[in-house]
Amino acid sequence: MPPSSDLLQGTLDLLVLKSLALEPMHGWGIAQRIQQVSQNVLQVGQGSLYPALHRLEYKGWIQAEWGESENNRRAKFYSLTKAGRKQLEAELENWERLTSAIALVLKGA
């Protein structure tokens, strides 16, 4: 699922932030979580996931820490920062506004 537009890219950021809001996770975990929660509709490939994670990290919304994974391997765990939490709220709000606007247009048409 390569992000082909700003909307998709922004959406991926939102999904990642939302997934991390619950608990720190590594990249694989995030991909799995999104896939499961969306009931296999949204599949995030590593090709877009890791650039997104790095971008979010550079923006300071998430931070990374090396830790032990479930199967006792070294893995990089990402967690939300304070700024990330704020960003998530803002993006959620944005998303709501956008979807309801789209819904309005679709219904009205």
Added chain:
Amino acid sequence: MSRLSGWWIRLRHLVSHREEQELDEELAFHLDRLTEEYIASGMHPGEARRRARIEFGGVEQSRQRCRETRPGLWMDRMVQDVRYALRGFRRNPVFTLTVVLTLTLGIGASTAVFSVVDRILFRPLPYAQAEQIVSVGLVQPLEQTEFMLGGFYYDWKDHQRPFVAMAAEAASPQECDLTEPNPQHLACSRIEAGLLPMLGVSPALGRNFLAEEDRPNGPRVALLSYNLWLNRYSGNPAVLNRFINVDGLPTRVVGVLPKNFELPTMHPAEIVLALARDVAAQRKMNPGAPVRAFARLKPGVRVEQAQQELAPLFQQMRTMIPAQFRNEFRLKVRSMRDRQMSEARPAARVLFGAVIAVLLIACANVAGLLMARGVVRHRELAIRSTLGAGRLRLVTQALTETMLLSLAAAAFGLLFGWGLLRAFVALAPAGMPFLEKAQLDLRMVAFSVVVSIVCGVFSGMVPALQRPRMQLLTGTVLTAPSRAVVRQWLVAGQIAMSIMLLTVAFLLLRSFRMLENQRLGMRADNTLTLSVTLGQHDYPTPESERRFFRDLVERLRFGPGVEAVAVSDSLPPAANHNQRRLSSIEIGGRAPLMDQGGIVTFRWVSPEYFHALDIPILKGQGFREDEVSSGEPFVVLSHSLAQLLFPHSDPIGQRIRLDGAESQGTVVRKSDVTSSQSWQTVVGVVADVKNGGLSGEEHPEYYRLRRDRAEDWGGSGVWGRSAVVVVRSSLPAQRLGPWIRSQVTALDPTLPVDIATLRQRVSKLADQPRFQASLVGLFAAMGLVLAVIGLYGVLAFLVAQRGREIGVRMALGASREEILRLVMSRSLRLILCGVVMGLVLALMASRALSHMLFHVGPWDPVSYLATLALLVIVGLLATWLPARSACNVDPAGALRAE
């Protein structure tokens, strides 16, 4: 995230590559988990790994995309590009050296010239808000530079409206003697106390003159120039309030002028004294003493407005001028830059234009070289492009390379420019105005860096913008035709530029030769001149001056090999400072020549003057020794003056009056009012002598005999107090010079003497054109060499590229002549294109330059033919080498390579 931490990330990345490893580990982890997933679903481990790999996709791409999200990306890329470029340079040292050398030449030369012309064309004058400062005054045919006279200057100063302030400087430069132990002859000037404040200049040390010091018989005070202070007083602040002896008068030093200070008149004053005019007396006088006046415009007032607002004052003043001259005077207000630079500007423009042309040629050469290299690197570029390098990335990389090259060239160019500037100064001790002040400072550094960047972008952009084409990967297509065309146009442009440069250089050179080799009307060989200025202090009376020169001539006359000794107050062919109106001459029995416009020059000479300079006497006779002691005033006319005054009669024995209306309303620097108002008898007519400078108009001239009478001596000011002794001798100047010096020292050991052959004096007048011609010649030569290298490069490259084709042609039976013709015709076409464009450029350039040429038209066929011949010969030579190597292509070898 704060900016600081962004920088931290960049820094961290630069310091270590840990991040890369972490990313790899992270990706590996992801892949492993994917594999495990497949295994868990019951797949064979090998198959599971394969499927996982397929699903996972390209690792390298995602690595790259992760890298691209980093904030410090551009820095990484730059470092990468720089390292890549450096590697390329190391692999190709000849190419690198050629490019850097070419650019060094261009940048160095333009930096050196820029440092000379900067002050003339661009740099602000060393005054506060210099654009508000103007020069104000009258002009008339005898004096084309604005002047004012005491009779109305103070009146204007009180009543003018357009200016914040007006202030004056003495009209002409002065010389003064520092009569202390280790005496020194200095340039001095006098200024009003208000001048420095008006210019917005305050002394570097001490203070300006006070109002009470700027009064006649006020306390004598002086300001020192920065250089005098540094050199003579070793920069010691204790010089303040010390008394120095200026012309024998104790004078208190009150200040030191700033380092970059220049008087508005540009007189090179080392000591500045107060003008100290008696204002009340001047106001009543008509005309009063001359001054140069300067003023600061009120904010918002333009120069033309100021001129208009002064018009009523000017009209009022005109009534003071005698009616017969009234219409000659005009009011002139112009900006300070115009006043100071109008003479130097054309030369500066020519030099700057020439050096910019050289720079363009150098840049074109570098662009050509880069393009040739680009063709060779085509495959490399195509590979990089296939591997995913974007267009922008390739262009940036190419620009990084040229930037590195040109910045290196800027550094070397600055060094080279510095050396060149020293060479300029050594070449032309007094040739070019402002040369002494030229220096390499931050402005120059900035200039050369900017030039190098522009050059780098220009020469890098052309090749960089060409898109590598994919079929080049296969190696079947070797030529990139479009590039070859661009390169050929560049070469044609270079040839055009060098034609323009060469033409201008030839024109200037020929003009200079004309100037130097023209007939002077006198003998300049075997003639030594000795110019002496007698100080007011040691020679207070006319009698003392007369006695000095009489004694000196006495001593010199019997020197070794001396044939003639003469004394004059000035020497041709320099423009004379003794000038008057032709119409002021009255002829016995006739009215003065009122209707005759024009100027006449005169000289005070001793009897042997004509003999010493070998000026032929056409009619009558020269002055005789015994006339020196007679009371009768005699005069000798030049041929042209005799023609004007006595067109139909014999001038010998005629009586003329030379003092007529002269004393009124003019600003001659020395008038001979001191002599009696009596009639003079014409005793001879001599041939015309070049007397208006080397390039100036010749004036009619008359000679007066300096007799043993006080009234013929003791003029005022520098011109009145200096004289030139002419010694003609059979002895070489090197031996006679020291002997003459010893004779002067025997008479007065403190007197500074300037000894030069007449030839040297004449040649000095041509210094500036010579300097200019040789500089432009140098640049033209540089341009030609670069252009020829460019031409050679293109042809050699074409031959190398078409080696196979030539081999095939030869194998198919083409003769050597045909191959030769193939290459030569290409070259000739380039040369022809360049010549046509160049001629157009040259015509435009020489038209713009025509007013600087002496006796050479802007379309001088000799210069044009010489240029064309030189260029065609050199161009064909550059063609010959590649053409010969084309003929020597071995057909069998070329075919086998196929």
